[in-house]
Amino acid sequence: MTTVSWVEGSQDGGFGVENLPYGIFARPGELPRVGVAIGDLVLDLAELSAAGLVEDRRYFASGSLNAFMVAGRPAWQANRERLTELLTDESHRARVEPHLIPVAEVGLLRPFEVADYADFFSSEYHAVNAARIFKLRGEPLKPNWKRMPVAYHGRSGTVYPSGTPIIRPSGQRRAAGEAEPSYGPSLRLDFEAEVGFVAGVPSKAGRGVPTGAFRDHVFGFVLVNDWSARDLQMWESQPLGPFLGKSFATSISPWVVPVAALEPARVAPPVQDPAPLPYLRCDEPWGLDLHLEVLINGQVAARPPFASMYWTPPQQLAHATVNGAPLRTGDLFASGTVSGPERDQRGCMLELSWGGEEPLELDDGTKRTYLEDGDTVTIRAQAPGASGSRITMGEVTGTVHPAL
Incomplete structure (x- = not known):
C-alpha cells in the first residue's frame, strides 16, 4: 500500500512522502535554510533539527544543500527514513506540524x-533531428555517438534558479547567404527540456566512477532548461563545440528529487547497439520513466518522454569520470535535450519548428519559430512512484527579457 502522511492533501500533486525532495527556502527577512516539500508545504529542517527531531550535524541551517549532499548515502537514507516516520506517524504530528510552512509564503x-556543469547529448531522436535540420553531410549520427555519451562543458556560474529572468544574449551570428557575420541580439533563442543529476560524494582523482556506484555518489535529480542561442551556436561551433550560444544561462528547478524516490520509475532503456564498452555496461536497468511537459506562456508545446x-x-557519470577527472560535490550533469519520435515530443524549438521552417502553432493561435521577448517557458515532469502513486519533479521556469 502507498504510505499515507497525516499532512492534509499531501497525496495530491506529487509531493507526497514517496517523494520528499530537498530545496533551499527563505522567508522574507530571514536567512535561507534547507527544507523538504510535502504537499503544498515546506518542512523546515533547520527548525526540525533544532527541536531534536532529526539528526543535527549542521546540515540544514544553511543556504545550500552541499553540506548534506557530501555526507553520503547512509546519511541520506537515514534522514529519508526519519522524515517518513515523522510525517506518517500521527504521534509525531504535534511536534512536527509547527515547522510546516505554506510554500506560498x-x-x-x-x-x-x-x-x-556538463551537458550531454543523449537523445537519439534529438541528435538525428538536429543533424537533418542543420543539413549535415553523411549519416546523421557520427561514428562515436552510439559508443559513448557525447557532452560539452558548460559554465557553472550561469546556472540559475527557476524564475530568474533570461536576458536575450548578444553575440556574433551569420545568417545563411551572408558573407560576413554581424553582431547583435540572438534572433534564434531556444529552450532545451532536460533532466539533470547532481553529485554529492566526491571521487578520487585518477579513478573513474563505475556505473554500479551511481547511488553512492549522486544525491538526486533536477529539471534543467539549457537555454540556447542557435544562431550564435551555429557560427561559433566551427570546429569546436558550444560556447557563448549556451553559456549565458541555464535554469534548474528548486527541488532536488532523491535518487531513492525515483527507484520505482526505473525502466529498461532503448537497446544499445553496438554493445557499450565494459566501463559503460550496467547490471540493472537505468532508463527513467519521466514524463516531461513544456509550456510556452501557459500553453503546452511538447511532451518529451525521458524513457527514450x-x-x-549511470553511463553518463561513468563516462564523465573514466579519464580520472574527480567528482566534486555540486557537480551538475544534464541529459541533453529530451525528444521522442513524434512532433509533439520534441524538446526544443529547433525541432518543434524544424529550424524555423515549420512554425509551431500554440492553442491560442499564436505561432513561434523561436522564442520572443516576453515568452515564459515552463518545464515540468512527473514519474511513477511506489504502489501506483505519482511523484513530481516540480517545474523550472524562465521569462525572456530583451537584450541589454
Whole structure:
C-alpha cells in the first residue's frame, strides 16, 4: 500500500512522502535554510533539527544543500527514513506540524552550489533531428555517438534558479547567404527540456566512477532548461563545440528529487547497439520513466518522454569520470535535450519548428519559430512512484527579457 502522511492533501500533486525532495527556502527577512516539500508545504529542517527531531550535524541551517549532499548515502537514507516516520506517524504530528510552512509564503532559491556543469547529448531522436535540420553531410549520427555519451562543458556560474529572468544574449551570428557575420541580439533563442543529476560524494582523482556506484555518489535529480542561442551556436561551433550560444544561462528547478524516490520509475532503456564498452555496461536497468511537459506562456508545446533517452545517467557519470577527472560535490550533469519520435515530443524549438521552417502553432493561435521577448517557458515532469502513486519533479521556469 502507498504510505499515507497525516499532512492534509499531501497525496495530491506529487509531493507526497514517496517523494520528499530537498530545496533551499527563505522567508522574507530571514536567512535561507534547507527544507523538504510535502504537499503544498515546506518542512523546515533547520527548525526540525533544532527541536531534536532529526539528526543535527549542521546540515540544514544553511543556504545550500552541499553540506548534506557530501555526507553520503547512509546519511541520506537515514534522514529519508526519519522524515517518513515523522510525517506518517500521527504521534509525531504535534511536534512536527509547527515547522510546516505554506510554500506560498517562502522564496525558493537555487538548491546547491554548482561546482562544474556538463551537458550531454543523449537523445537519439534529438541528435538525428538536429543533424537533418542543420543539413549535415553523411549519416546523421557520427561514428562515436552510439559508443559513448557525447557532452560539452558548460559554465557553472550561469546556472540559475527557476524564475530568474533570461536576458536575450548578444553575440556574433551569420545568417545563411551572408558573407560576413554581424553582431547583435540572438534572433534564434531556444529552450532545451532536460533532466539533470547532481553529485554529492566526491571521487578520487585518477579513478573513474563505475556505473554500479551511481547511488553512492549522486544525491538526486533536477529539471534543467539549457537555454540556447542557435544562431550564435551555429557560427561559433566551427570546429569546436558550444560556447557563448549556451553559456549565458541555464535554469534548474528548486527541488532536488532523491535518487531513492525515483527507484520505482526505473525502466529498461532503448537497446544499445553496438554493445557499450565494459566501463559503460550496467547490471540493472537505468532508463527513467519521466514524463516531461513544456509550456510556452501557459500553453503546452511538447511532451518529451525521458524513457527514450539512449544513454542513461549511470553511463553518463561513468563516462564523465573514466579519464580520472574527480567528482566534486555540486557537480551538475544534464541529459541533453529530451525528444521522442513524434512532433509533439520534441524538446526544443529547433525541432518543434524544424529550424524555423515549420512554425509551431500554440492553442491560442499564436505561432513561434523561436522564442520572443516576453515568452515564459515552463518545464515540468512527473514519474511513477511506489504502489501506483505519482511523484513530481516540480517545474523550472524562465521569462525572456530583451537584450541589454
